[in-house]
Amino acid sequence: MEKIFNFEDRLVRFAGECIFFTRQLEKIFENEYYKNQLIRSSGSASLNFGEAQGTISNKDFIFKVSLVVKELKESRNSLKILDYIKEGNEENRKLLLNEVEELIAISSKMIINKK
Numbered sequence: 738m739e740k741i742f743n744f745e746d747r748l749v750r751f752a753g754e755c756i757f758f759t760r761q762l763e764k765i766f767e768n769e770y771y772k773n774q775l776i777r778s779s780g781s782a783s784l785n786f787g788e789a790q791g792t793i794s795n796k797d798f799i800f801k802v803s804l805v806v807k808e809l810k811e812s813r814n815s816l817k818i819l820d821y822i823k824e825g826n827e828e829n830r831k832l833l834l835n836e837v838e839e840l841i842a843i844s845s846k847m848i849i850n851k852k
Contacts, residue, residue: 744843745790748783748805751836755779755812758829768824775815782808782840795851802851805844813837 741747756779759772782805789801816837820830 744840744847745783745786747836747840747843748786751812751833751840752776752779752783754829754833754836758825758833761829762819762825767822768819771815771819771824775812775819778808778811778815782812786844799848799851802844802848806841806848809837809841809844813841 741750755775759775762768762772785801785804785808789798789805792798792801813834816830816834819825820834
Protein backbone atom coordinates (compact mmCIF):
# COMPACT_ATOMS: atom_id res chain seq x y z
CA MET A 738 0.00 0.00 0.00
CA GLU A 739 1.24 3.44 -0.91
CA LYS A 740 2.03 5.60 2.13
CA ILE A 741 -0.58 8.27 2.86
CA PHE A 742 0.34 10.87 5.47
CA ASN A 743 -3.08 12.43 6.01
CA PHE A 744 -4.72 10.49 8.85
CA GLU A 745 -8.28 11.00 7.63
CA ASP A 746 -7.30 9.75 4.17
CA ARG A 747 -5.67 6.69 5.73
CA LEU A 748 -8.85 5.90 7.66
CA VAL A 749 -10.92 6.27 4.49
CA ARG A 750 -8.54 4.02 2.57
CA PHE A 751 -8.55 1.47 5.40
CA ALA A 752 -12.37 1.31 5.39
CA GLY A 753 -12.38 1.00 1.60
CA GLU A 754 -9.71 -1.70 1.58
CA CYS A 755 -11.69 -3.64 4.19
CA ILE A 756 -14.68 -3.54 1.83
CA PHE A 757 -12.55 -4.74 -1.09
CA PHE A 758 -11.12 -7.51 1.13
CA THR A 759 -14.54 -8.69 2.33
CA ARG A 760 -15.93 -8.82 -1.22
CA GLN A 761 -13.52 -11.68 -1.89
CA LEU A 762 -14.62 -13.82 1.08
CA GLU A 763 -16.54 -17.01 0.49
CA LYS A 764 -20.24 -16.52 1.26
CA ILE A 765 -20.61 -18.71 4.33
CA PHE A 766 -22.25 -17.77 7.64
CA GLU A 767 -19.03 -17.24 9.61
CA ASN A 768 -17.49 -15.02 6.96
CA GLU A 769 -20.68 -12.99 6.59
CA TYR A 770 -20.72 -12.29 10.33
CA TYR A 771 -17.12 -11.04 10.51
CA LYS A 772 -17.40 -9.32 7.15
CA ASN A 773 -20.32 -7.23 8.37
CA GLN A 774 -18.54 -6.45 11.64
CA LEU A 775 -15.39 -5.39 9.80
CA ILE A 776 -17.24 -3.15 7.36
CA ARG A 777 -19.16 -1.44 10.17
CA SER A 778 -16.22 -0.93 12.52
CA SER A 779 -13.71 0.23 9.89
CA GLY A 780 -16.23 2.66 8.42
CA SER A 781 -17.22 3.90 11.87
CA ALA A 782 -13.59 4.68 12.71
CA SER A 783 -13.37 6.93 9.67
CA LEU A 784 -16.72 8.60 10.36
CA ASN A 785 -15.90 9.25 14.01
CA PHE A 786 -12.63 10.89 13.05
CA GLY A 787 -14.55 13.16 10.71
CA GLU A 788 -16.70 14.16 13.68
CA ALA A 789 -13.62 14.66 15.86
CA GLN A 790 -12.32 17.27 13.44
CA GLY A 791 -15.41 19.38 14.11
CA THR A 792 -15.14 19.35 17.90
CA ILE A 793 -14.72 22.54 19.87
CA SER A 794 -13.03 21.32 23.03
CA ASN A 795 -10.12 19.01 23.71
CA LYS A 796 -12.45 16.87 25.84
CA ASP A 797 -14.81 16.36 22.89
CA PHE A 798 -11.88 15.63 20.57
CA ILE A 799 -10.47 13.04 23.00
CA PHE A 800 -13.89 11.39 23.31
CA LYS A 801 -14.37 11.13 19.52
CA VAL A 802 -10.84 9.88 18.88
CA SER A 803 -11.34 7.35 21.69
CA LEU A 804 -14.27 6.02 19.66
CA VAL A 805 -11.94 5.81 16.65
CA VAL A 806 -9.52 3.68 18.71
CA LYS A 807 -12.39 1.46 19.92
CA GLU A 808 -13.64 0.86 16.37
CA LEU A 809 -10.14 0.21 15.06
CA LYS A 810 -9.56 -2.37 17.80
CA GLU A 811 -12.84 -4.03 16.84
CA SER A 812 -11.67 -4.07 13.21
CA ARG A 813 -8.38 -5.58 14.30
CA ASN A 814 -10.20 -8.35 16.17
CA SER A 815 -12.34 -9.23 13.15
CA LEU A 816 -9.23 -9.29 10.96
CA LYS A 817 -7.39 -11.48 13.49
CA ILE A 818 -10.25 -13.97 13.53
CA LEU A 819 -10.34 -14.06 9.73
CA ASP A 820 -6.56 -14.47 9.76
CA TYR A 821 -6.78 -17.32 12.27
CA ILE A 822 -9.27 -19.21 10.13
CA LYS A 823 -7.25 -18.28 7.01
CA GLU A 824 -10.12 -16.62 5.14
CA GLY A 825 -9.49 -14.20 2.31
CA ASN A 826 -6.28 -13.30 0.55
CA GLU A 827 -3.37 -13.78 2.96
CA GLU A 828 -1.33 -10.86 1.65
CA ASN A 829 -4.31 -8.49 1.95
CA ARG A 830 -5.08 -9.74 5.47
CA LYS A 831 -1.52 -9.07 6.56
CA LEU A 832 -1.52 -5.59 4.98
CA LEU A 833 -4.80 -4.70 6.71
CA LEU A 834 -3.58 -6.04 10.05
CA ASN A 835 -0.40 -3.99 9.76
CA GLU A 836 -2.34 -0.87 8.77
CA VAL A 837 -4.84 -1.19 11.61
CA GLU A 838 -1.97 -1.46 14.12
CA GLU A 839 -0.45 1.74 12.76
CA LEU A 840 -3.82 3.54 12.80
CA ILE A 841 -4.41 2.50 16.43
CA ALA A 842 -0.96 3.78 17.40
CA ILE A 843 -1.46 7.12 15.62
CA SER A 844 -4.93 7.74 17.06
CA SER A 845 -3.78 6.73 20.56
CA LYS A 846 -0.91 9.21 20.27
CA MET A 847 -3.39 11.95 19.26
CA ILE A 848 -5.28 11.35 22.49
CA ILE A 849 -2.09 11.48 24.59
CA ASN A 850 -1.02 14.72 22.87
CA LYS A 851 -4.38 16.40 23.63
CA LYS A 852 -4.24 15.57 27.35
